[in-house]
Amino acid sequence: MNTIESIIIAIVEGLTEYLPVSSTGHMILAERLMNVPPTNFTKLFTVAIQLGAILSVVVLYWKKFIQVQNWQFYAKLIVAVIPALVLGKLFSDQIDALLESPLTVSITLLIGGVVLLFIDNIFKQHTISEEKDISFGKAFIIGLWQCVAMIPGVSRSAASIIGGMQQKLTRSLAAEFSFFLAVPTMAAATGYSLFLKDWNENGVEMKGYDLILSSTQNTQAFIIGNVVAFVVAMLAIKFFIGFLQKHGFRLFGWYRIIAGIILLILFMTGYLK
Structure with a gap:
C-alpha cells in the first residue's frame, strides 16, 4: 500500500466511520477499486486506522471523557462494550473471512438502507435525551445491537444508533452514545489486531505492530492514514449531528441502497471478485 492509497482509504474511513453507511464496506470497495493487494498489512490497516477516528471523538467530547468523578459514564461504556469483546474474540476468524467478501457488503448495505428509510417511523417514542x-x-x-455490525456492510454506527433509538433515546443522543461507545469498541479491536493477534507473514508469525514496522512504507502509511482519518472524522461528526437533528436517516438509507446496488452490479459483472 503506497502513501496515496493510504490517504484515500483514510479519507473514506474518516468520512464513513461515524455515519450509518459502513466504513468497512466503503474501505473494502475503495481497496478493490484501486486494486490494493489484500495483504495482511491491508487487513490490519483497515482496522488500525480506526485509531485516528477514535481520537477525534475524544478530542471533540473531551469534557465528557475527563469527568473522572462521573464513574457511571465509564461504567456504562464498559457494560455496553462487553458483548462486542466476547463475540469478537469468539468469531474473529469468521469476521476476517467476511471482510474479503464484496457480496456480503453489497447485500448488507441494501438491507441496512431499507431499514434506515423507515427507522424514524418505527421508533417514534423518544423519552431519553440525556446520557445520565x-x-x-x-x-x-x-x-448487543452493535454486535450486528460485525457483519461487514452493516455499519457499527447504524447498529448502535438504531439500538439507542429502540431503547427510546433521541436521535441525537443515540448518535452521541454511539460515538462514545465507538472509543472502547474500536480501541479493543485495534489493540487486539496490533498487540495480540498473530499474523502469518510468509510463514513467520508476527504481531500487528511488527507488521507495521517491518517496512518504511507500512510505517508511513499507518501514521499518515491515522492523521488523515482523525481530521476527516472530526468534520464528519460535526456534520452528522446537525444533519441528523434536522433531517433524520432517510438520505443515508437511499445512499446505502444505491451504493449496495452499484456494488452488487460490480460483483455480478466480475469487476469485483
Whole structure:
C-alpha cells in the first residue's frame, strides 16, 4: 500500500466511520477499486486506522471523557462494550473471512438502507435525551445491537444508533452514545489486531505492530492514514449531528441502497471478485 492509497482509504474511513453507511464496506470497495493487494498489512490497516477516528471523538467530547468523578459514564461504556469483546474474540476468524467478501457488503448495505428509510417511523417514542438517564441495562442492549455490525456492510454506527433509538433515546443522543461507545469498541479491536493477534507473514508469525514496522512504507502509511482519518472524522461528526437533528436517516438509507446496488452490479459483472 503506497502513501496515496493510504490517504484515500483514510479519507473514506474518516468520512464513513461515524455515519450509518459502513466504513468497512466503503474501505473494502475503495481497496478493490484501486486494486490494493489484500495483504495482511491491508487487513490490519483497515482496522488500525480506526485509531485516528477514535481520537477525534475524544478530542471533540473531551469534557465528557475527563469527568473522572462521573464513574457511571465509564461504567456504562464498559457494560455496553462487553458483548462486542466476547463475540469478537469468539468469531474473529469468521469476521476476517467476511471482510474479503464484496457480496456480503453489497447485500448488507441494501438491507441496512431499507431499514434506515423507515427507522424514524418505527421508533417514534423518544423519552431519553440525556446520557445520565441511560441505564446500565439499556447500555448493554445497545451493545448487543452493535454486535450486528460485525457483519461487514452493516455499519457499527447504524447498529448502535438504531439500538439507542429502540431503547427510546433521541436521535441525537443515540448518535452521541454511539460515538462514545465507538472509543472502547474500536480501541479493543485495534489493540487486539496490533498487540495480540498473530499474523502469518510468509510463514513467520508476527504481531500487528511488527507488521507495521517491518517496512518504511507500512510505517508511513499507518501514521499518515491515522492523521488523515482523525481530521476527516472530526468534520464528519460535526456534520452528522446537525444533519441528523434536522433531517433524520432517510438520505443515508437511499445512499446505502444505491451504493449496495452499484456494488452488487460490480460483483455480478466480475469487476469485483
